[in-house]
Amino acid sequence: MKVETWIFAITTLFFVVVTPGYWIATSHYFDGSGDWTGTVALAMTMLLALMITLYLGFHARRMDARPEDRTDGEIADGAGELGFFPPYSWWPLWVAMCLAAGVFGIAMAAWWLFIIAAGLGFVALSGFVFEYYRGEYAH
Structure with a gap:
C-alpha cells in the first residue's frame, strides 16, 4: 500500500499548490475577494486527499508487504482467493x-x-x- 500512499500524497501536494493559486486567479474577477466557493471546495478536496494519505500510510507500516509492493514479488504470489463477491441482486x-x-x-x-x-x-x-x-x- 506504499504505492497508493505516494499517489495520494502527490495528489495532496497538487491541491496544496492549486488551492491558493485558484483563489489568487479568481480574485481578479470577483472585486478582489476571490471565489470562496471554489476555494473552499478545493481546500476540502485537499483535506480529503490528506486524510486518505494518512490512513494508507498508517496502515502500510503495519501490514505485511503485498506481492505488488515487493521488488522480488512474482505474479503467482498474488494467486488465491481475493474476497467475497456477491451474486446478482435486484x-x-x-x-x-x-x-x-x-x-x-x-x-x-x-x-x-x-x-x-x-x-x-x-x-x-x-x-x-x-x-x-x-x-x-x-x-
Whole structure:
C-alpha cells in the first residue's frame, strides 16, 4: 500500500499548490475577494486527499508487504482467493428507483410521491442490507 500512499500524497501536494493559486486567479474577477466557493471546495478536496494519505500510510507500516509492493514479488504470489463477491441482486435497482422517485417528488413539490418513495425505499434498503440473512445466500 506504499504505492497508493505516494499517489495520494502527490495528489495532496497538487491541491496544496492549486488551492491558493485558484483563489489568487479568481480574485481578479470577483472585486478582489476571490471565489470562496471554489476555494473552499478545493481546500476540502485537499483535506480529503490528506486524510486518505494518512490512513494508507498508517496502515502500510503495519501490514505485511503485498506481492505488488515487493521488488522480488512474482505474479503467482498474488494467486488465491481475493474476497467475497456477491451474486446478482435486484435490491440495488429498487433502492435506486425509490431514490429517483423521492428526488423527483421533492423537485416537483409532490410530497405525496416523496412519502410513498420514502416508505418503499425503507423496505428496499432493508431488503438490500439484510439480503444475506435469509434465502438462498444466507450466512
